[in-house]
Amino acid sequence: MTRRVRPFWPVIILAVLLVVPKVGVHLPVLFDGPLNRAGNLQLLAVGFAFGIAALSYNLLFGYTGILSFGHALFFGAGVYLPVIALRHWQWSLGPALLFTLVVTLALAVAVGALALRTQGVYFAMVTLAFAQAGAVVVGKNPGQLTGGEEGLSLPTKNLPTWMVGVIHTGNLYWLTLAALIVVYLLTLRMITSPTGHIWEGIRENERRIEMVGLRPYTYKLVVFVISAVIAAVAGVLYLFLSSGATPASVRSDFTVALLLMVIIGGSGALWGPVAGALLYHYLNVRLTTWAASGTVSALPGVLSRPLADPLFILGIIFVLLVLFFPRGIAGTFVTQRLRASRRVENRAR
Amino acid sequence: MILETRDLTLRFGGATIVDNVSFGVPEGEFVSVIGPNGAGKTSLFNLFSGLYAPTSGAIFFRGEEITDLAPFARVRRGLGRSFQQTTIFPGLPVLENTRLAVQAGRPGNFALWRSALTDRAVLERAVWALEVVGLRGREKTVAGALSHGDKRKLELALLLSTEPDVLLLDEPTSGVSAEDVPAMLDVIRHIRDVEHKTILMVEHKMDAVYDLSDRVAVLANGALVAYDTPDTVMADPFVRSAYLGVA
Numbered sequence: 141m142t143r144r145v146r147p148f149w150p151v152i153i154l155a156v157l158l159v160v161p162k163v164g165v166h167l168p169v170l171f172d173g174p175l176n177r178a179g180n181l182q183l184l185a186v187g188f189a190f191g192i193a194a195l196s197y198n199l200l201f202g203y204t205g206i207l208s209f210g211h212a213l214f215f216g217a218g219v220y221l222p223v224i225a226l227r228h229w230q231w232s233l234g235p236a237l238l239f240t241l242v243v244t245l246a247l248a249v250a251v252g253a254l255a256l257r258t259q260g261v262y263f264a265m266v267t268l269a270f271a272q273a274g275a276v277v278v279g280k281n282p283g284q285l286t287g288g289e290e291g292l293s294l295p296t297k298n299l300p301t302w303m304v305g306v307i308h309t310g311n312l313y314w315l316t317l318a319a320l321i322v323v324y325l326l327t328l329r330m331i332t333s334p335t336g337h338i339w340e341g342i343r344e345n346e347r348r349i350e351m352v353g354l355r356p357y358t359y360k361l362v363v364f365v366i367s368a369v370i371a372a373v374a375g376v377l378y379l380f381l382s383s384g385a386t387p388a389s390v391r392s393d394f395t396v397a398l399l400l401m402v403i404i405g406g407s408g409a410l411w412g413p414v415a416g417a418l419l420y421h422y423l424n425v426r427l428t429t430w431a432a433s434g435t436v437s438a439l440p441g442v443l444s445r446p447l448a449d450p451l452f453i454l455g456i457i458f459v460l461l462v463l464f465f466p467r468g469i470a471g472t473f474v475t476q477r478l479r480a481s482r483r484v485e486n487r488a489r
Numbered sequence: 490m491i492l493e494t495r496d497l498t499l500r501f502g503g504a505t506i507v508d509n510v511s512f513g514v515p516e517g518e519f520v521s522v523i524g525p526n527g528a529g530k531t532s533l534f535n536l537f538s539g540l541y542a543p544t545s546g547a548i549f550f551r552g553e554e555i556t557d558l559a560p561f562a563r564v565r566r567g568l569g570r571s572f573q574q575t576t577i578f579p580g581l582p583v584l585e586n587t588r589l590a591v592q593a594g595r596p597g598n599f600a601l602w603r604s605a606l607t608d609r610a611v612l613e614r615a616v617w618a619l620e621v622v623g624l625r626g627r628e629k630t631v632a633g634a635l636s637h638g639d640k641r642k643l644e645l646a647l648l649l650s651t652e653p654d655v656l657l658l659d660e661p662t663s664g665v666s667a668e669d670v671p672a673m674l675d676v677i678r679h680i681r682d683v684e685h686k687t688i689l690m691v692e693h694k695m696d697a698v699y700d701l702s703d704r705v706a707v708l709a710n711g712a713l714v715a716y717d718t719p720d721t722v723m724a725d726p727f728v729r730s731a732y733l734g735v736a
Binding site: 330333340343349350351356 | 538559560561562564565569570572576577578579580581585588589590592593594597598599600601602603604605606647650651
C-alpha cells in the first residue's frame with residue numbers, strides 16, 4: 141500500500157480560523173466591522189456549535205439513513221439542563237455538565253429504545269412526538285424551572301471568569317472551535333470503524349444487515365444515543381454563546397434547520413454538514429441584518445415584505461440548491477465515484 | 490438432518506400458505522424446492538429464515554429448535570439466505586459489500602475506535618468470496634452499477650462471506666440473462682462440490698434442478714406432495730400433471 145498524500149488545505153483553514161480572534165481585518169459586505177469584533181466572533185462560534193449539531197444529525201441521517209424529527213430534544217437538553225442546574229440549584233459548572241450528560245444519556249436511551257421499534261415515517265413521527273412533548277414542557281414552565289417563553293438567562297457567578305462577558309467572546313470562540321475539531325475527529329474515527337461500517341450497511345440495506353447475522357436495532361440504538369449526546373454538547377456550547385436558553389432550541393423548527401444544514405452541505409463527506417451549518421447560520425443572521433437595512437425597506441412593499449424575512453430567502457436558496465445540487469455541496473464532489481464506476485462497467489460490458 | 494421441519498403451517502387470514510410440511514435436509518445434500526407460482530416456496534424459505542412466524546409447527550437446525558429465533562440469530566447459527574429480489578448494499582463498493590459481510594460473521598463488531606479496514610484476515614476472506622463467484626477485478630465498482638447477473642453473483646458472495654452451513658437460495662437465476670445462467674449455475678455447483686455446503690434452492694429452471702439436486706421437494710398449495718431423488722420425482726405421475734403439466 142502506498143501512503144496517500146493528504147491535502148493540506150484543512151490545515152490552512154484551521155490555522156486561519158484559529159487566529160481570527162487576534163486579527164482585526166475588515167471584510168466589507170461579509171462582516172460588519174473588524175472580523176474579531178465580539179458580534180462577528182459570536183456569529184462564527186454559533187456556526188461552529190451548529191456544525192457540531194449537524195455532524196451529530198449526519199451520523200443518524202447521512203450515515204445510518206435514519207430520519208429523526210426529534211433531534212432538537214437533545215440539543216435542547218444541552219441548552220436547558222445546565223442552566224437549570226446553575227440557576228435554580230446553584231450548582232457549579234462541573235456537576236451541572238455531568239448532570240446534563242447523565243440525563244441526556246438516559247433520555248436518549250429511553251426515546252431511542254422506544255422509537256427504534258418503528259421505522260421510516262413512523263420513526264420520524266414518534267421522534268417528533270417526543271420532541272414536541274419536550275417543547276411543550278419547556279413552554280409550560282413547570283415549577284418556574286424553564287422560564288417558559290421568556291427562557292432563562294445564564295447566571296455568571298458559578299462560571300469561570302474566562303467564559304463570562306463580551307470581552308471574552310474570543311475564549312468561547314476557541315472553546316467551540318476546539319469542540320468542533322474534537323467532534324469532527326471522533327466522528328471520523330467512528331464512521332471508519334467496524335461499527336461505523338455497519339451503520340452504512342443499515343442505510344444501504346437493513347434487511348441484508350440482518351441477513352449477515354447482525355441485529356440492526358442494537359446498532360441503530362448505539363448511533364442514536366451517540367448522536368444525541370453530541371447534539372447535547374452542541375447545545376451546551378450554544379447556551380454559553382448565547383448566555384441563556386430560549387424555547388427556540390427545543391422546537392422542531394430547529395430539527396428542520398439541522399436537516400437543511402445536512403442537506404445543503406451534503407453528507408457525502410464529513411465536512412459537508414459543517415459547511416452547511418456555517419452557511420445556514422451565516423445567511424440566517426446576515427439576511428436578518430440585511431432585511432432591516434435601508435436597501436430593503438426602500439423597495440416597494442411587494443418586495444420588501446417577503447425579503448424582510450430571512451427564511452423567505454433561505455427557502456429560495458434551499459429550493460435552488462436541491463434542484464441543482466441534490467447531493468449538497470460535499471455530495472457534488474463525491475457522486476463522481478458512482479458515475480465513474482458506471483462508466484467503467486459500461487465499457488466492460 | 491441439519492435442517493428439519495415438523496408439521497410446519499403458515500396461515501394468513503383464511504388462506505393456508507404452508508400446509509403441514511414435515512421434511513428434513515441431510516447435511517451436505519443439495520435439495521431443490523419446486524412447485525407452481527403461489528405454491529408457498531418463498532414463504533417456506535421465509536419461515537426458515539425467520540421473516541415469518543409459523544402459525545403452528547416447529548423448525549430445527551442441527552437438532553435444536555429455532556422456531557422462535559430472530560432472523561439475525563439464525564444467520565449467526567449458520568443459516569444463510571439469498572432473496573429473489575437481489576439484496577445487496579448498492580451504494581457500497583463490491584469489496585466493501587463482502588468485507589462487511591465477513592466482518593459481521595466474526596467477533597468485534599462493536600468497535601468504534603479502530604479502523605474497519607486493517608483486519609487482513611477479514612479482507613482476505615472478502616476477496617476469496619469474490620473469487621468464488623467470479624467477481625475478482627471488480628472490487629472498486631459500486632455494487633449498484635453492476636449488471637443484474639453480477640449483482641446476483643455478489644449476493645451469493647455475501648452469503649458465502651458469513652460462512653454459513655446451509656444456504657437458502659431463492660431463485661438464484663431469476664432475472665439473469667440467458668447467456669449468464671450457466672456461469673451462475675457453475676458458481677452454485679462450485680459451492681456444493683468444493684465448499685461442501687448444504688444447499689436448499691427454489692428454482693424454476695428444470696434442467697438446473699435436475700442437474701444439481703440430490704433430492705427434489707415438490708410443493709403444491711403449500712403442501713409437500715413429493716420429496717425424492719430427481720428421477721423419481723420427475724417420474725411421479727402426480728408431479729407430472731400438477732407441476733410439469735404433462736398428462
